[in-house]
Amino acid sequence: MRRVEQPMFTIDEANAMLPLLQEELFKLQLLAQQFEEKYEELQIAKANREFAEPHRGTESDPFFELESQLEFMRMEIDLGIGNFERRGVMLKMINPGLIDFPSLLNGEKILICWKQGETRISHYHGYNDGFIGRKPHPGC
Template sequence: MTLFTAAEARAELTRLRPVLDELVAVRADAAELAADLASGERTTRLGGLPELKAAQARLDELMTVVQHTGAELKGFAPLLVDFPAELDGVAVLLCWIEGESALTWYHRGDVGFAGRRPIPEDQFAS
């Protein structure tokens, strides 16, 4: 398993932002297509079943890109990306959620999102 420093995780998040932005856009398109198909409607803007299958395939590709970096995609709506790290010998996850402008939180792996705390910069400087 890859362990990140805060600086490494922030750099990786910066590299991933275009992928994450596309993931959000394709997720929205897929949700609209699925809703339209479920209601029997066909949108002229998005299309039908072939377009939904293509959107789902693209979502799979984008999620794989994220996972290949060593980051963990923990949530889909909203997106939640964790970067494994260590703080004082304890396994933690540097945590970013869709809508946040920067990576500034962490939580212990055994506590989860509810245990989020601000990243102590003095301990993750390297």
């Protein structure tokens, strides 16, 4: 199996990608919210059914449609997360959005990072530092 090199981004390249990534993140956040609501709906329906009447073995699964919708939504979420990976960026958190861009600074591998709410990318941290180790990027 051939190993694919991970792309490295400059601060300008990362900022140029940001509007598209923000749009994709927003769609993913909406889908995740809908998934959570649908999951809660399923749990309530199951709880209500348990209290209303004992389960009869002869009837069809009353939750099949909701469970199928959830499974489809989960696949859509996985696909959305994969879209970030295919672009070479790392989606660290869906809500609030947290995205890292592999980069180099003075020959050292770093992660340029963006947190939802920031208007542009201006910070970085080491691979092992995490978000808490953020520092202003010297290229900004």
